Amino acid sequence: MGLNLVVLxxxxxxxxxxxxxxxxxxxxxxxxxxxxxxxxxxxxxxEAALRVKESVPGSKVHVLTMGPPSAEQVLKESLxxxxxxxxxxxxxxxxxADTLATSYALKCAIEKTGKxxxxxxxxxxxxxxxxxxxxxxxxxxxxxxxxxxxHIEQIDxxxxxxxxxxxxxxxxxxxxxxxxVTMTDEGHVPRTSSAIKVMTYKNKKAGDPEIPLWSIEHxxxxxxxxxxxxxxxxxxxIESVVLKAQELQMIENSxxxxxxxxxxxxxxxxxx
Ligand SMILES: Cc1cc2nc3c(=O)[nH]c(=O)nc-3n(C[C@H](O)[C@H](O)[C@H](O)COP(=O)(O)OP(=O)(O)OC[C@H]3O[C@@H](n4cnc5c(N)ncnc54)[C@H](O)[C@@H]3O)c2cc1C
Numbered sequence: 001m002g003l004n005l006v007v008l009x010x011x012x013x014x015x016x017x018x019x020x021x022x023x024x025x026x027x028x029x030x031x032x033x034x035x036x037x038x039x040x041x042x043x044x045x046x047e048a049a050l051r052v053k054e055s056v057p058g059s060k061v062h063v064l065t066m067g068p069p070s071a072e073q074v075l076k077e078s079l080x081x082x083x084x085x086x087x088x089x090x091x092x093x094x095x096x097a098d099t100l101a102t103s104y105a106l107k108c109a110i111e112k113t114g115k116x117x118x119x120x121x122x123x124x125x126x127x128x129x130x131x132x133x134x135x136x137x138x139x140x141x142x143x144x145x146x147x148x149x150x151h152i153e154q155i156d157x158x159x160x161x162x163x164x165x166x167x168x169x170x171x172x173x174x175x176x177x178x179x180x181v182t183m184t185d186e187g188h189v190p191r192t193s194s195a196i197k198v199m200t201y202k203n204k205k206a207g208d209p210e211i212p213l214w215s216i217e218h219x220x221x222x223x224x225x226x227x228x229x230x231x232x233x234x235x236x237x238i239e240s241v242v243l244k245a246q247e248l249q250m251i252e253n254s255x256x257x258x259x260x261x262x263x264x265x266x267x268x269x270x271x272x
Contacts, residue, residue: 010074071090
């Protein structure tokens with residue numbers, strides 16, 4: 001019968017390679033100074049979906065991203081690895097979206113794909129770092145969610161069993177479809193690109209039939225709930241914090257060390 005699998009992926013600045021130019025003087029991120037990469041945990045989400053596809057004949061993997069035209073790169077990389085179809089959710093009116101507006105747009109786009117069984121996300125994006133988009137998207141779709149999954153243990157016609165990482169161990173959870181899972185980077189190592197698929201897709205551009213563009217109208221979203229308009233988060237101030245060497249203090253791992261730490265935090269009014 002085959003399952004319809006949707007994967008949400010995000011293009012992010014490579015925060016592992018932050019240099020002195022990473023922030024502009026006004027405190028905003030200098031995206032030009034940071035290479036854009038596939039959000040690491042989203043590669044694990046894609047790998048999990050591709051493995052489900054391989055275990056259930058007739059399944060299809062659809063990959064969606066919301067971002068600027070340059071985000072076509074993560075979609076091409078998804079096609080190189082074996083995705084069946086992709087779409088770039090892009091519109092100037094999506095700009096400035098917080099997690100509420102992002103998850104709303106993604107919910108509309110997922111519904112646009114038609115009947116879906118499993119939605120895969122990364123647990124967290126390395127730029128915004130909130131880990132809210134997956135759970136909020138599931139909530140808006142009105143479907144089950146399993147967060148922090150490292151392995152899909154079993155796939156059946158109408159349900160799956162997943163293993164989620166919890167503090168000090170694992171939890172085994174069963175859910176019927178449709179379900180959204182957020183994947184950690186503890187699962188199967190993501191596969192590399194197929195050389196044949198790279199040759200097929202490397203010259204494709206956003207807007208070509210293989211990488212369609214989905215606007216607000218296309219996904220049937222309410223303009224008022226998208227982008228800055230639909231985002232209650234307001235950034236008041238951004239501060240660039242640079243720690244100096246003298247500010248580093250080693251705390252002895254003993255009751256006395258902790259007592260001294262608590263004492264100095266209370267004395268300088270950090271606590272209390
Ligand atoms: C430094 C910084 C701080 C921010 N702080 C806040 C904040 O406090 N509150 C707030 O509401 N917003 C905040 N934002 C905005 C936030 O990054 C965006 O709303 C973003 O679109 C999604 O949030 P996230 O990056 O935290 O994603 P997460 O919730 O960490 O992402 C989880 C998963 O959701 C999926 N996903 C996320 N975004 C997309 C996308 N665009 N397309 C497809 N799939 C996606 C991916 O699978 C991803 O792995 C911040 C952004 C930055 C750069």
